[in-house]
Amino acid sequence: MKVGIIGVTGYGGIELLRWLKGHPHIKVAYLGSHSQVGIDLVDVYPHLEGQLSHVIDTELKAIDMDLIASSCEFVFLSLPSGVSSQWVPQLLERGLKVVDLGGDFRLRDAEAHEKWYKKTAPDRISQSKGIYGLTEFHREKIANAEFISNPGCYPTSVSLGLAPLLLHDFIETKGIIIDAKSGTSGAGRAAAVGTLFSEVQESIHAYKIGEHQHTPEIEQFLSDLTNKELRVTFTPHLVPMTRGILSTMYGQLTDKAKAAGITTEGLVDFYREFYAKEKFVRIHKSGQFPKTKLVYGTNFCNIGVYVDSRTDQVVVVSAIDNMVKGAAGQAIQNMNVMCGWEEATGIDLLPLIP
Amino acid sequence: MKVGIIGVTGYGGIELLRWLKGHPHIKVAYLGSHSQVGIDLVDVYPHLEGQLSHVIDTELKAIDMDLIASSCEFVFLSLPSGVSSQWVPQLLERGLKVVDLGGDFRLRDAEAHEKWYKKTAPDRISQSKGIYGLTEFHREKIANAEFISNPGCYPTSVSLGLAPLLLHDFIETKGIIIDAKSGTSGAGRAAAVGTLFSEVQESIHAYKIGEHQHTPEIEQFLSDLTNKELRVTFTPHLVPMTRGILSTMYGQLTDKAKAAGITTEGLVDFYREFYAKEKFVRIHKSGQFPKTKLVYGTNFCNIGVYVDSRTDQVVVVSAIDNMVKGAAGQAIQNMNVMCGWEEATGIDLLPLIP
Amino acid sequence: MKVGIIGVTGYGGIELLRWLKGHPHIKVAYLGSHSQVGIDLVDVYPHLEGQLSHVIDTELKAIDMDLIASSCEFVFLSLPSGVSSQWVPQLLERGLKVVDLGGDFRLRDAEAHEKWYKKTAPDRISQSKGIYGLTEFHREKIANAEFISNPGCYPTSVSLGLAPLLLHDFIETKGIIIDAKSGTSGAGRAAAVGTLFSEVQESIHAYKIGEHQHTPEIEQFLSDLTNKELRVTFTPHLVPMTRGILSTMYGQLTDKAKAAGITTEGLVDFYREFYAKEKFVRIHKSGQFPKTKLVYGTNFCNIGVYVDSRTDQVVVVSAIDNMVKGAAGQAIQNMNVMCGWEEATGIDLLPLIP
Amino acid sequence: MKVGIIGVTGYGGIELLRWLKGHPHIKVAYLGSHSQVGIDLVDVYPHLEGQLSHVIDTELKAIDMDLIASSCEFVFLSLPSGVSSQWVPQLLERGLKVVDLGGDFRLRDAEAHEKWYKKTAPDRISQSKGIYGLTEFHREKIANAEFISNPGCYPTSVSLGLAPLLLHDFIETKGIIIDAKSGTSGAGRAAAVGTLFSEVQESIHAYKIGEHQHTPEIEQFLSDLTNKELRVTFTPHLVPMTRGILSTMYGQLTDKAKAAGITTEGLVDFYREFYAKEKFVRIHKSGQFPKTKLVYGTNFCNIGVYVDSRTDQVVVVSAIDNMVKGAAGQAIQNMNVMCGWEEATGIDLLPLIP
The missing domain is CATH 3.40.50.720 (NAD(P)-binding Rossmann-like Domain)
Structure with missing residues (x-):
């Protein structure tokens, strides 16, 4: 083609x-x-x-x-x-x-x-032509679409991390906190003082707090999923590295989840089952958490979960390469689905380690 | 001496x-x-x-x-x-x-x-000899103490950031989320695979989720402050930089705060007043937030705040140099207080920029 | 296989x-x-x-x-x-x-x-079984060998850069200076204080000056090539990056080269012709020089040359990824030759940029 | 003042x-x-x-x-x-x-x-008003000057490293090679694609080979020193760090030096004596070499030397912080001399380690 x-x-x-x-x-x-x-x-x-x-x-x-x-x-x-x-x-x-x-x-x-x-x-x-396409969740629509709006980098990492919890009412829809950290490649190749090496090296900072344009995208996806008007607190940070997004997400256990006595081990199993057929989503075993390096240069999303029974919070950590699963890789994944090809065609490499 | x-x-x-x-x-x-x-x-x-x-x-x-x-x-x-x-x-x-x-x-x-x-x-x-010393909050006790247990790096950045809100009932004592990011110097100089340059560079990860020993230290300080048994969700991360801690903290607005119609601008003013006499705490103006680079090599703690009225959350971001305000600098600050010297003696340098 | x-x-x-x-x-x-x-x-x-x-x-x-x-x-x-x-x-x-x-x-x-x-x-x-294998120069022997000693990372970058000049008597065999810079992955994954992130970040230094074990390997290769007992001054450096070697090499123009009025443009053409059939060697045009980033994660060796007519020196700069052309990539390239497969089989990826 | x-x-x-x-x-x-x-x-x-x-x-x-x-x-x-x-x-x-x-x-x-x-x-x-001022070599003129042209960052690191050798005829004036490596702060704060974090991180490259404007500055200083028309081959590199210059310099031993049987140990002693009265020049002991980190944030120039008797080359490595001894620090050092103040006034801090 x-x-x-x-x-x-x-x-x-x-x-x-x-x-x-x-x-x-x-x-x-x-x-x-x-x-x-x-x-x-x-x-x-x-x-x-x-x-x-x-x-x-x-x-x-x-x-x-x-x-x-x-x-x-x-x-x-x-x-x-x-x-x-x-x-x-x-x-x-x-x-x-x-x-x-x-x-x-x-x-x-x-x-x-x-x-x-x-x-x-x-x-x-028009919706008949097709629209927003997070591959793992919109695969059928994508297969029939002529147009796909590829998800943003932050929303990809967040949606894959939170969807299982929200779909199964394990966390409250209120009070979700998303603390995300990105490398500089997300800012693109435009010359700017703020992304000069001398300014970024040996520093980390939050930016656009409460104002980042990926916030409503996350909310739209999660609201669609839950059929509720959902709002999140989303704080992006710039980290001194080129590639990678790590999203650390916090949700309050629902009474249902507490009653079920959900544990970290149980949640790991649940995530593994939820994503069992997904080639590009990998769930860490209990006690282990993703590093962006583990997905460097690849289309993977790695996810780790933790149930904090002291505070009734679930912590979900997800890692993607913002240039791949957060942009070009997912775009090709979507193309593969649109064209009826095997989904991992052409995007099946190992991470670059070290 | x-x-x-x-x-x-x-x-x-x-x-x-x-x-x-x-x-x-x-x-x-x-x-x-x-x-x-x-x-x-x-x-x-x-x-x-x-x-x-x-x-x-x-x-x-x-x-x-x-x-x-x-x-x-x-x-x-x-x-x-x-x-x-x-x-x-x-x-x-x-x-x-x-x-x-x-x-x-x-x-x-x-x-x-x-x-x-x-x-x-x-x-x-024994308490008569003295104990935990976050200078800004325990100055009088420190002045009479023979022994000071210097606060941990994460707790210093967190306590300075959250104390004003909790002392004035602006946020709920439940549901506090602390997402902290540290450079590698906090791990010390011991040879270890996990802190090798090849492993840390171009990567970020969370560690010791729900298990970091600074969690009870934060809770002890904040509980003392509020006279309530307070628990926090604390997630530390390792960032590819040597010095610096950035703590991003989230608390839910109390009804009192909502009734008072608290805004970001108002909160900035409140923090500035709260810390008006503190030489080492600096509050960013509305819309600006700290970078760890702004305190590089110094004893400052920079703080920025944001009221997210969409989600009724307050976001507080604080930055310190973990080696200085988070360790040696505060130790000397405490020594100065113990010895009756001007508090900034010997620790009054400008950050290294760039 | x-x-x-x-x-x-x-x-x-x-x-x-x-x-x-x-x-x-x-x-x-x-x-x-x-x-x-x-x-x-x-x-x-x-x-x-x-x-x-x-x-x-x-x-x-x-x-x-x-x-x-x-x-x-x-x-x-x-x-x-x-x-x-x-x-x-x-x-x-x-x-x-x-x-x-x-x-x-x-x-x-x-x-x-x-x-x-x-x-x-x-x-x-025994030589009949085969030995040292810099693919571009020993291809025929490699094809018949049972054993290949894969070249070191520094020697690979140096040999590819200097061989054309020495084979054609463009530079003197005396007084060759090699100033090489490597990322930390060359030091391996052993825990050591010297390669901790906190020690390497924001620093560069030379090490093992006059004593690095790759020196005799370079000399052996270049001596074989020229049939002269050749000695070089070789200085490796550690750079705050994970992958990549940049070797900057200096040789004095021979009278023959001076008589021929050799220019940078002419030398670029000569190198391009010399390596015309090589898939993994790329020569930069006049005025451009390699960055290690241009070969990141690949088996390429990029080379740039400059004739400094003010000082009668030739400057050659070569860049490789030490983990690929300097190690695993060349090993597979050699395997491909030993097995009679197309030489680039399995090692034909684009660099990771940015 | x-x-x-x-x-x-x-x-x-x-x-x-x-x-x-x-x-x-x-x-x-x-x-x-x-x-x-x-x-x-x-x-x-x-x-x-x-x-x-x-x-x-x-x-x-x-x-x-x-x-x-x-x-x-x-x-x-x-x-x-x-x-x-x-x-x-x-x-x-x-x-x-x-x-x-x-x-x-x-x-x-x-x-x-x-x-x-x-x-x-x-x-x-006019020369009566004063001019080029490398403090260690022009102290007397500086003391009486109204105007000082502060040396460039690269020339400072190079001149301090090579001057002792050339003043004492230990190396030939022909064939001097200077391979210098700088952090990005030398490029200033102008927005430019080439110094974006995403472009500089995980990469090293040479630039302006044979064309850098610091070349004639180095030659002017060394020619003045030796009363000979001296030319050098100078290659600057950009390294993924913010501060610091490391210059690795190569000179051929003169017959005089060879006859004197000069050794690394002897050369270390000679440099130590040469710079015995200098507060800001430090000579490493035999077998040790500078890292830019050792002078981070300070006005020091650290120097290490090596006699390569196999190739009759002397290798000199010098490290400075390009923002301090290579710019602002030396400017203040010169001001101190011009004003008759103790030379280290106000610029006497310890390096930031780690």
Whole structure:
């Protein structure tokens, strides 16, 4: 299948390219860029030299709908927020299948979009065409969709961690705390003082407390799941590392869970059963917890759980590589489902350790 | 005044030495080591070469009570847990003043000590001699004490962050979540696979979830403060940096606080007033939050607060340098109070930026 | 083909395992360990959970020659220096093909071995069976060998960088300076104070100046190449990163080179031609130089060159991933050659960027 | 004395401010900025909050010569290259004493300036007013100067390392190789893709090979010293750390040195004697070499030496903190000399370890 990447020069874009090299059914037929048209991609990223046998033409092209439609059947968009919304409808009109790695179409509620993204909400894509796609939970819809809005990095790590608890009423829907920690690659490749090495090294800080645009995305997913209006307290942090998100999540045990005498061991078993068929979700045994290093460069989500019977809290820790399961890897996973291929095709590597 | 340091070859010990160089009233008269007796300290730490004008004899000596008593008036202990408890009573008997940077005497409750430290609790030091000393809260007792058990690194960052809220009933005493992140220096200088550079770099993980020995120390302090049996959920993390602790804390607004219509701005003002006389506590303005880099190498505790009116949670973020306010710096601050000197004497430097 | 790995729990061992997963002709039939016999490999390295479909039995086995001979046709050894020499002859006797990632058999000269390794030299393997294998230069011998001593990490980066110049008399054989910089993974997974995160972070230093055991290995290779007794000044450094070696090399232009009016552009062309058929050697264009990040997680060696006409020096910079081209990757590359498979089989991934 | 800082919002500027806080003879009376006039410095650098008791007015002021002249006696400039040259003559005219941390006035030769800086050379300051000031070598001239051009970071580390050898004819003046490694703070606080955390982390690379503007500065100093036209091969590298420069230098032993049978031990003794009176130069004992961590946050230059009798090369390794001895620290050291104060006044701290 011929695929195109719009926004290939960002970190998300080249990560797509890294994975697509090993994908047996793909040729990359279009590389689109906003600002570097006419340049050869290897001049932007010299590590790609000699490695683009899966790319038909390595010259960066303008974002031209007809050109894309004439050369591709499938398109990934990896663009700053507010940009992809202008292209997606046109691509769908031309009969292409599309996965958007950006946030433009994640929220169904226009008001929420405007509040949190501080941008006018784009017209929504019709539900018949398809929408938000966290693979493990929306697999059937994804299989029939023409368009997938790929989940955000934080929401992916959070949703996979909390869904089993909420689906089974093990924790209260009120008072959920999400303390998430991300590496710098999530901030992209734009030059900025705040992500300079000299500013990030030997430091950690919280940012956008109470204001991060991934908050309503998490709430939308968890509310859908529970059929309740659910709100979470979400605090992202920047950690001095490039890749990885660790989300530490706290929920209060329900009376039901307490009555059932739930233990850490029991919860581990429950999670293992819940995710038994999932190739990319791994549950740590009792007493062990994820490190982001354990999923480095891969599409895995590792999860560890703990029942704090002293305080009636459940602690869930999940780790993903924000560039893979949190972006390009899940986008390809979704493509595989959309195309009816085995879900792990092309994204089945071991973590880079050490 | 002549001071001694028992355990000078650990990270806590040399950090004491770094600060004491600039202290106008101090000569270091004794350097005690468990395992490197007879060696010159400069051979262990070549960065000290030529810089020990404040040290009378740079040779490491055995831990000998009479030798210490004959050469010092004041002693710092910086030793692994379970070790200082054998020495402190003997030092006090000999009339020395003592600050212990370790955890042996922090918990009043022997049972709690045994449960969390997994060690037999030592005989407690009598309250008349003095005990746990978080300078900002125990200043008067410290001034009259002969012995101070210096607070742990995590508890220092947590207690300074939460105390104002709890003292004024702004948050519930139930459901407090503490998500703390530390650099590797807290693990000390012992060779261990888990703190090798290759294992820590590009990774973050939670550890000792529900089992960290600083949990009861936090609970003891906050319970004393509120006269309630208070329990917290405390999750420490290891971050790929050497120095610094960031504690992100979550508490549920009380009805009182909600009725008062408390806002972030209001809470900032309240914290600023609360800590108005404190030299080492700094409150960020509304919308700004601490980075550990802002306190790097200093005795400051920086605090930022946020009222999440969507979820009725207060988020408090505090940052300290675990080696300074979390260990050696606060120990010297306590010594200054014990000796009647200006509290910031010798520990008044600017952070190292960048 | 069934292969075994002796020393699988070290960094070299698991890196072999990472690559072998994607190798179409391999099943791993034996995992040998010195100290952790009976344990499941996943308990040592949880990142491998669910990912060992290419491993027949994940339990660590004792180093037992007959067991290995009965289960494998090919064996990799990844052991501390001085250990593999006892096993290699026995493996060869039993008819196995062997690649040793350690240093025991790299030096032909027993005296040199004893001087630099400070260990008794093992009996040499007969040349008819095969020996030192830098794939790009010894391909034909490797194809017919039963045993390959895999080059050291530093020597690989240095030899690939300097060989073209020396083969064509562009630089003098005297006065060659090699200033090499390595990440910490080269030091292995042994607990040691010197490689703790707190000691390595925010620091760089040179070590073993004039005494590193890779010096005679470099000299042996370059002397063979030039038929001259060649000596180099080699200075390794430890850099605060996990993977990667950058070698910056300096040689004095010969009169021949000066007479030919050699320029940077000309030298780039020469290198490109020299390595034209090599899949894993990439030459940067004039004015560009390698970063270790450009080869991160891959078997590439990137090389940049510069002719300093002011000082009549050539500067060559080469970058490899020490764990891949400097260890496991080249070992598999050699296996591919020994087995007559396409040389890049299983080791053809893109670098992890960012 | 009242001093001003032009360019205080850069890394060099705030580092000056950090040190001046502890200087007993200084009040900072003027903070000048190009782009942030009217803003309070604490709003740019929140770590300074409450810590500017040594600053008379913390509001950033325009660069106004009369304002500066009316408020200060002494001025530091810390500006991008090409900017300070317009201000220095005007400041001197107004009778101020000046130290310029930038490169505008370091080279005496206008042609060299234009070639290496790719900028028109400014009119030189007359030698009677004073010029280039590497404190350890130009102390007497500095004492009588009104203007000092502070040495560059790389040249400081190199000159201190090589001067003893060249002054005593121990190494040849031809064929000197300087392989230098720097942290990112040397690149300043400008937003740039190349110094983003995601680009620098886990990577090392050489840059500006043969073209770095510190090359002629090194050559000028060493040529002055030896009265010979000396040229060096200088290769800077960027290392994933914030502070620190390590320069590894190689020189060929002269016949004189060989005849004298010079050894590493002998050379260590010679360096120790050479620098016996220097407070900020420390020589490692035989077999030990500097780490940048050993000088972290201080004005020290640590030096280690090695005689490689196999190759007749001397290897010298020097470490400085590029922000201190390589910039702000040496600037204050020079101010102390200019003002007749004890040279270490205000810059006498211990390194931050770990």
